[in-house]
Amino acid sequence: MEPNSSPIGLPDQADQFNTLITSRFERSMAVSESFFKNESSRVAQACREMARRFHRGGRLLSFGSGAAASDAQHVAVEFVHPVTVGKRAFPGLALGEEISPRFAQPGQAGTSSPFAHRLRVLARPQDIAVGVSTGPEGDRDLLEALQVGHEIGLLTVVFTGGNSSLPVQPGIDFCFVVGDSDPWIIQETHRTLYHILWELVHVYFEHEGLLQV
Amino acid sequence: MSDSAGSDYDRLFYPYLFEVEQASLEDVLEQLRSSTVEKSLDLVKLRQRVLTEAGAQIIAAGRAMAQAFKQGGALLVFGNGGSSTDALDMVTQLNNPVRPGWKPLPALALAHNTAMVTAVANDVGFDNVFTRQIIAYGQPGDIAFGISSSGNSANILTAFDQARRQKLLTIGLAGYDGGKMARSPSVDFSLVVPSEQVPRIQEVQATIYHALLEIIFESLNGPVLSGPAGNN
Numbered sequence: 001m002e003p004n005s006s007p008i009g010l011p012d013q014a015d016q017f018n019t020l021i022t023s024r025f026e027r028s029m030a031v032s033e034s035f036f037k038n039e040s041s042r043v044a045q046a047c048r049e050m051a052r053r054f055h056r057g058g059r060l061l062s063f064g065s066g067a068a069a070s071d072a073q074h075v076a077v078e079f080v081h082p083v084t085v086g087k088r089a090f091p092g093l094a095l096g097e098e099i100s101p102r103f104a105q106p107g108q109a110g111t112s113s114p115f116a117h118r119l120r121v122l123a124r125p126q127d128i129a130v131g132v133s134t135g136p137e138g139d140r141d142l143l144e145a146l147q148v149g150h151e152i153g154l155l156t157v158v159f160t161g162g163n164s165s166l167p168v169q170p171g172i173d174f175c176f177v178v179g180d181s182d183p184w185i186i187q188e189t190h191r192t193l194y195h196i197l198w199e200l201v202h203v204y205f206e207h208e209g210l211l212q213v
Numbered sequence: 214m215s216d217s218a219g220s221d222y223d224r225l226f227y228p229y230l231f232e233v234e235q236a237s238l239e240d241v242l243e244q245l246r247s248s249t250v251e252k253s254l255d256l257v258k259l260r261q262r263v264l265t266e267a268g269a270q271i272i273a274a275g276r277a278m279a280q281a282f283k284q285g286g287a288l289l290v291f292g293n294g295g296s297s298t299d300a301l302d303m304v305t306q307l308n309n310p311v312r313p314g315w316k317p318l319p320a321l322a323l324a325h326n327t328a329m330v331t332a333v334a335n336d337v338g339f340d341n342v343f344t345r346q347i348i349a350y351g352q353p354g355d356i357a358f359g360i361s362s363s364g365n366s367a368n369i370l371t372a373f374d375q376a377r378r379q380k381l382l383t384i385g386l387a388g389y390d391g392g393k394m395a396r397s398p399s400v401d402f403s404l405v406v407p408s409e410q411v412p413r414i415q416e417v418q419a420t421i422y423h424a425l426l427e428i429i430f431e432s433l434n435g436p437v438l439s440g441p442a443g444n445n
Contacts, residue, residue: 017272020431021424025264028420029257036253044245066309070302074295081294083362083411183311184423187302191419195412196252200245210238 051204064132115145125153135162161186274402275428288320292360297324343372353380364392388414
């Protein structure tokens, strides 16, 4: 498609598009590089705690609303059906797909969060709760679920962003905050984070003795 | 180490046994820390490479998509596994734009039509789950957008062939060397993330489709890029 033939693309706009995607890629690179440099210790610790839960027969239960619902599904399939043939599979389940959380109403079944309700019904103490959100709006749907999970005994992990208030909330074992205001940049770093957690959880199963410490 | 912790006697008599275990926990933590940083640096390099090598193609694909939406087209997006969640995310983003002033655009995530997918897979076969829906929903001028890490998923390749027959704009995201998708005559724009690490491929694919979305929304709604009078 020639730029000149397009009613929405004048030739002098090519530079604008170039600037637009260059800044998007560069921001994504800068945010993820500094995030993992700062968080590598907590990533290593979270992997160990997750590995200990899987070792005890726990399952990963993931959830998020809006765009984060996609990430919740992605995390679950990553663990259940590893892309690398021969890698150990772990049970993961995205909450909500089967109940259409997009349409679930607050107040349903005596709770304000469909994920909290689902956890009360499904979760076992050795499980892992993974909540995903890109900031304060999505956090609201997670908080009650994470606290319910914590009460039941789950390891609670959350991926959020922007100026989230979750890090100061009780009952959350690992709160990973991607400090950016662009929800897409946050989401891209979340994706790398859960991929790395998935890739590295396996390392502990090569040293099973460490899981009993 | 509750069972294998041993008695105080064991600890005194075989100190090396316990030292080894303790040391290796610290070793493993250190291994994971450096591995985490290493992976994130690989990712930076891969994003840089895609920007350099495929930036112009991403812009061209984004503008073609914007043009299709402008003329009333809808997006039909599909993938398997993790890629199906990217498809769902694209639909969420198009339906609920993240910035004020961006108008919602029509899109369907074909893998998330559970009744349709299971009906077709059960009665015909999994290779047809997307193709059947392209036949049902695809109109000339719509966009068929397929996402695959390998570039070789049969149900995506056949969906592109069908989309081409129905005169849809066809755009594919792939990894590795682009696989069969990159060589398919049915695909107008094939955007490839040249890596063999599926996690890294998917992470860069996210940046690509976010860039496409930004190009689309800015083309149609942005103060500068939507162009002179009459474009709204």
